[in-house]
Amino acid sequence: MNMSIGIVGLPSVGKSTLFNALLKRQIAQVGEYPYTTIEPNIGVVEVPDERLDKVSAISNISKKVPASIKFIDIAGLIKGAHAGEGLGNQFLAHIREADAILHIVRVFESPNVPHPYQKIDPMIDVETVNQELELASIKKPTIYLLNVSEKDLKKDFSLPFPFIKICGKLETELSDLSGSEQEDYLRELGVDPSASSGLDQVIVESYKLLNLITFFTIAGGKQTQAWPIKNGANIIEAANIVHTDFAKKFIKAEVIEVSELLVYGFHSTGSGQAWQKAKELGKIRVEGRDYIVRDGDVVEFKIGS
Ligand SMILES: Nc1nc2c(ncn2[C@@H]2O[C@H](COP(=O)(O)OP(=O)(O)OP(=O)(O)O)[C@@H](O)[C@H]2O)c(=O)[nH]1
Numbered sequence: 002m003n004m005s006i007g008i009v010g011l012p013s014v015g016k017s018t019l020f021n022a023l024l025k026r027q028i029a030q031v032g033e034y035p036y037t038t039i040e041p042n043i044g045v046v047e048v049p050d051e052r053l054d055k056v057s058a059i060s061n062i063s064k065k066v067p068a069s070i071k072f073i074d075i076a077g078l079i080k081g082a083h084a085g086e087g088l089g090n091q092f093l094a095h096i097r098e099a100d101a102i103l104h105i106v107r108v109f110e111s112p113n114v115p116h117p118y119q120k121i122d123p124m125i126d127v128e129t130v131n132q133e134l135e136l137a138s139i140k141k142p143t144i145y146l147l148n149v150s151e152k153d154l155k156k157d158f159s160l161p162f163p164f165i166k167i168c169g170k171l172e173t174e175l176s177d178l179s180g181s182e183q184e185d186y187l188r189e190l191g192v193d194p195s196a197s198s199g200l201d202q203v204i205v206e207s208y209k210l211l212n213l214i215t216f217f218t219i220a221g222g223k224q225t226q227a228w229p230i231k232n233g234a235n236i237i238e239a240a241n242i243v244h245t246d247f248a249k250k251f252i253k254a255e256v257i258e259v260s261e262l263l264v265y266g267f268h269s270t271g272s273g274q275a276w277q278k279a280k281e282l283g284k285i286r287v288e289g290r291d292y293i294v295r296d297g298d299v300v301e302f303k304i305g306s
């Protein structure tokens with residue numbers, strides 16, 4: 002699974018700022034001048050999922066591998082990009098390669114950061130960028146992200162499309178702090194710490210936008226893993242993602258839904274006992290080749306030689 006989200010928007014809207022915040026590292030260069038980004042920055046972001054933590058806990062396994070999505074930070078687009086205006090044209094190709102789009106819209110005010118059209122107007126900016134994408138025949142699913150000032154995090158914006166609100170600057174500052182320092186800092190700013198997990202929301206919504214669901218494996222009691230898979234895929238496709246041999250030599254799969262497995266986890270102690278307990282009680286289902294994977298399935302593949 003190598004699904005990717007392309008980050009688009011006008012120049013200087015905070016695309017690279019957000020990309021760095023998502024990766025929790027300063028990878029992309031951030032600058033006050035337009036076209037700070039020329040070559041795309043690519044990074045893999047872990048998808049937060051507390052079900053993986055719980056499966057690991059009841060299985061007594063410390064090594065866990067979360068699902069991930071690839072984000073691509075692309076150069077800014079301006080009016081006429083499809084016809085070669087600005088530097089945008091060559092970057093349309095990078096957007097075309099992405100499976101979905103994260104469209105960053107500037108709302109934050111800053112005298113140091115020039116706006117290409119000298120006026121902050123989210124609706125016009127969105128239309129400008131969308132028109133360029135349309136003229137370049139790029140269609141897809143899109144998430145809109147308003148990059149707002151700290152003071153506007155609580156403000157209601159009314160726009161004719163769904164969006165997530167985030168403050169890129171604040172997220173950057175937060176990424177340098179520990180969990181408790183983050184909470185203190187947010188309280189100081191008068192922001193509810195529980196309401197500030199904009200980044201997690203971006204990742205989770207991106208995952209949904211890609212039409213991905215998650216199944217889990219507990220590989221030989223050594224490592225738990227969350228695997229992204231297209232909604233509607235069958236168990237052979239799932240096997241293929243884990244190991245091509247599992248698909249080729251597939252006999253059957255043993256399956257239980259995470260929340261059900263957790264019930265047996267609470268009645269047991271020690272490694273692997275939740276699965277064993279559920280099996281003894283006949284709660285593990287046996288599924289064949291045509292089984293359609295469901296979100297939250299914990300799967301053990303049974304293969305022949
Ligand atoms: N005040 C404020 N400044 C921000 C915010 N987010 C980004 N900036 C600043 O805006 C400028 C542009 O940010 P970048 O992340 O480089 O923007 P970009 O969209 O990647 O720009 P290009 O790569 O040139 O298209 C930088 O000076 C950032 O520090 C924010 O939420 N508030």
Ligand SMILES: [Mg+2]
Nearest residue numbers: 016017037038
């Ligand atoms: Mg950039």
